[in-house]
Each structure stands twice: as C-alpha cells, then as structure tokens.
Amino acid sequence: MTLDISFSLNGAEVVVGVRPHQRLLDVLRRTLGMTGTKEGCGEGECGACTVLVDGRVVNACLYPALEIEGRSVTTIEGLLGADHQLSPLQESLVARGAIQCGFCSPGVILSAHALLDRNPNPSDAEIRDALVGNLCRCTGYVQIVEAVQEAADRLGSESDV
Ligand code: FES
Ligand code: FES
Numbered sequence: 001m002t003l004d005i006s007f008s009l010n011g012a013e014v015v016v017g018v019r020p021h022q023r024l025l026d027v028l029r030r031t032l033g034m035t036g037t038k039e040g041c042g043e044g045e046c047g048a049c050t051v052l053v054d055g056r057v058v059n060a061c062l063y064p065a066l067e068i069e070g071r072s073v074t075t076i077e078g079l080l081g082a083d084h085q086l087s088p089l090q091e092s093l094v095a096r097g098a099i100q101c102g103f104c105s106p107g108v109i110l111s112a113h114a115l116l117d118r119n120p121n122p123s124d125a126e127i128r129d130a131l132v133g134n135l136c137r138c139t140g141y142v143q144i145v146e147a148v149q150e151a152a153d154r155l156g157s158e159s160d161v
Contacts, residue, residue, distance in 0.1 A: 001019065002019050003066065005066060005069040006070070007068045007069060007070060007073060008071070009028075009075070009078075010073070010078030016031050018065040021064070022066075023061055023063065023064070024058075024068055024073075025037060025049045026065070027068075028051065028075060036077050037049055037050075037051055039061060040135075041061070043061065046104075046107075047108075048103060048106075050107030050134060053068065054071050054072050055114060056114065074113075075110075076110060079113060088151050088158070089109060089112055089116065089147075089148070089151040092151040093109065093143075093144070095147070096143045096144075096150065098144040098147040100139055101138050104136040108131060108144060112130065112144075112148045115130035120155060120156060121152060121156060127148045
C-alpha cells in the first residue's frame, strides 16, 4: 500500500507514492533518483544522508517519508546553479582539497550551507559545531573548516559589492 504525498524538492513540486515506514532517504534515492544523498550507517551517526527540510539539517535515514508532506526538501542536487555550476561553497571545498573520496561531501556541504544561511560569518568553532554530525574518513576536517571559512569570506565580499 502506498500513500501519495506532495512536497517541494529543490524548488519543484513533486508527488510520490510512499509506503508507511518508508524512509525519506529511500524516497529520494530510489523513487526520485536523487543519488547525491548517500547512505552510510543508516542509523543517524554519520551524516552522509544529510538533507535540508525547510532549511534545517536532518538525517534522511531517520526521517519518515510520510512526514515530508507539504515541506520543502533540499538535496545536494538543489545547490547547483544554472548550467550546473558549483556554488561558492562547493568551489571552495574543491579548491582546498576538502573533497577526497567524496562520500561525506553532500552532507558536509548541506550542513555548511545551512550554517552560512543562518550565520554568514561563523567562527572556526561554530563551523566545527555545525559539522559535528558529518563524519569524514579522509580529510581530517582541517581542509573542510578552511573551505567553509573561505566560502563565508567570499560570500561576504560578494554581498558587499
Ligand atoms: S546514513 Fe544517515 S546518518 Fe548515516
Ligand atoms: S572525503 Fe571521504 S569520507 Fe569525507
């Protein structure tokens, strides 16, 4: 049995049939093809499945799909600009070597994006705090924090012009 739900996905209205107890992660990846959202632990520990719901960071592996009715979901695919150009945040992560295997990167980027939306000028401690739910096995986090700081600086100077 499925129930139809409607919600906004990266700015476009979608209607999908979901089963009771189905996870948002599976609806995004399997039903809607948003494979940028990754599954790591599947139990709320690693942050690989991070998406934004109404602008707030959630773990899609723990989020019941039925509860997404009427809400707004942003996945990593939703951050690409026209012609698929990377956002300043994504560019900074690439430039700083903060993306290696890339498995954690969608979740890291979405958590950092949410941070910069609510706090355009975060301290290093605030960046680390915002990313505490996103585990990375590759970079050791220094480059990630530097990249987010660089993106904040870039976005700040762009808004000054
Ligand atoms: S897959 Fe969701 S937190 Fe790890
Ligand atoms: S870049 Fe590999 S897990 Fe973060």
